[in-house]
Amino acid sequence: MSKKANTAINCDVLILGAGINGTGIALELSKTGEKVVVLERSTIGSGTSSKSSRLIHGGLRYLEQFQFKLVREALLDRQELLQTYPDLVKMKIFYLPVYRSNPRSAWTIWVGLKLYDLLAGKHNSHKSSIVPRETFTTREPHLMPEGLRAVFQYHDAKTNDLELTRRIAREARRNNARFFEHINVNTISHDRKQFTVITDQGSFRAPTLINATGPWIDEVNDRYELPAHYHIRKISGIHIILDGLLTQDFMFMQTHGKRIFFIIPEHENNHTLIGTTEREETGPVDTVRVKDEDIQYLINNINVYLKPEYHLTLNDVADAFIGVRPLVAHKDTPTDLSREYKLDLIQFGSARLLHVFGGKLTTFLSLSRKVNRLLHQ
Ligand SMILES: Cc1cc2nc3c(=O)[nH]c(=O)nc-3n(C[C@H](O)[C@H](O)[C@H](O)COP(=O)(O)OP(=O)(O)OC[C@H]3O[C@@H](n4cnc5c(N)ncnc54)[C@H](O)[C@@H]3O)c2cc1C
Numbered sequence: 026m027s028k029k030a031n032t033a034i035n036c037d038v039l040i041l042g043a044g045i046n047g048t049g050i051a052l053e054l055s056k057t058g059e060k061v062v063v064l065e066r067s068t069i070g071s072g073t074s075s076k077s078s079r080l081i082h083g084g085l086r087y088l089e090q091f092q093f094k095l096v097r098e099a100l101l102d103r104q105e106l107l108q109t110y111p112d113l114v115k116m117k118i119f120y121l122p123v124y125r126s127n128p129r130s131a132w133t134i135w136v137g138l139k140l141y142d143l144l145a146g147k148h149n150s151h152k153s154s155i156v157p158r159e160t161f162t163t164r165e166p167h168l169m170p171e172g173l174r175a176v177f178q179y180h181d182a183k184t185n186d187l188e189l190t191r192r193i194a195r196e197a198r199r200n201n202a203r204f205f206e207h208i209n210v211n212t213i214s215h216d217r218k219q220f221t222v223i224t225d226q227g228s229f230r231a232p233t234l235i236n237a238t239g240p241w242i243d244e245v246n247d248r249y250e251l252p253a254h255y256h257i258r259k260i261s262g263i264h265i266i267l268d269g270l271l272t273q274d275f276m277f278m279q280t281h282g283k284r285i286f287f288i289i290p291e292h293e294n295n296h297t298l299i300g301t302t303e304r305e306e307t308g309p310v311d312t313v314r315v316k317d318e319d320i321q322y323l324i325n326n327i328n329v330y331l332k333p334e335y336h337l338t339l340n341d342v343a344d345a346f347i348g349v350r351p352l353v354a355h356k357d358t359p360t361d362l363s364r365e366y367k368l369d370l371i372q373f374g375s376a377r378l379l380h381v382f383g384g385k386l387t388t389f390l391s392l393s394r395k396v397n398r399l400l401h402q
Contacts, residue, residue: 242380
């Protein structure tokens with residue numbers, strides 16, 4: 026439930042955006058007794074944080090890009106989230122079938138999995154292993170046995186992204202953080218001591234303003250004339266939902282074009298989630314829509330691995346949703362894209378503006394702690 030402000034509210038930290046990063050930062054800062062206010066133009070978690078693949082993972086495929094630091098950080102966050110929110114973050118078995126037509130060799134994948142185990146740390150008891158092909162094809166009768174070269178098993182965690190974001194917001198509220206939803210920011214101004222944000226629900230003042238608006242960050246910076254050292258590339262991704270369970274377990278599949286996609290059976294909802302795609306978006310985030318070609322791309326790629334009698338058509342798709350990944354690009358080297366997040370702190374006297382560029386669902390804990398350290402160093 027959001028609160029209405031009629032008069033000016035003064036606080037220590039004002040956060041724009043109640044996605045996983047805005048709420049995570051609100052929780053972290055409110056633990057130290059700071060007065061935190063979060064302004065969300067829609068509802069908590071309604072942005073990218075409810076459009077993800079719902080995985081709490083290190084990101085096996087980032088190893089290919091040598092992003093070891095990111096993977097390690099995410100795997101440590103995964104461990105902590107599994108322990109702290111066991112009802113919402115659960116370890117799952119993933120199968121990685123390697124077919125003859127796949128671009129990566131079984132050997133390369135096996136090395137990657139062992140590295141993934143290593144980066145998860147010595148407390149990780151879930152080691153990857155080789156699965157006999159017959160065991161796999163019996164367990165997964167929809168998938169093609171022909172051309173199957175090897176099957177590997179590894180572990181990663183699954184969550185409900187929206188519920189996780191809402192839970193973090195509830196915990197922040199318990200520490201007296203305040204959330205204002207459906208709020209329209211009219212203007213943002215500052216002097217050398219504080220920021221003033223005028224909205225349709227009143228005015229807010231704070232010495233620190235945090236911009237955690239995810240994929241909207243550049244649009245927000247342009248609209249309110251906030252300076253920044255980075256900007257983002259907007260990469261959209263869709264998921265399709267099928268009624269029923271296509272596979273028993275989670276699958277990590279490769280496309281011929283070296284991309285990957287997941288098949289995620291949600292037993293609790295008796296449906297299957299398949300995703301995702303990647304397309305660079307150039308228009309405003311609010312105009313991004315699922316396209317038939319995105320759905321067809323996923324169907325084509327999944328059908329490669331399904332026995333002909335189980336091939337999917339557009340009619341099998343019960344629903345589809347789209348989200349936009351905010352990938353960081355430095356203003357001077359825009360092609361240097363990274364999945365790593367950047368915290369961009371800008372001082373105006375004692376007034377501080379902090380932008381959160383990027384940041385996966387999985388890494389909100391370490392991101393929020395870094396924000397805390399940065400603001401208190
Ligand atoms: C297809 C896809 C799959 C993904 N899968 C995974 C995955 O499996 N695991 C993983 O770890 N990560 C995944 N991610 C990445 C992850 O979902 C995002 O990086 C993360 O949710 C971003 O959170 P955020 O809080 O920064 O942004 P958001 O969740 O988008 O939050 C930003 C908020 O700001 C609000 N806002 C915008 N403008 C304003 C304004 N002017 N005033 C006030 N509020 C405003 C928005 O309404 C929104 O609620 C995926 C992303 C996509 C797109």
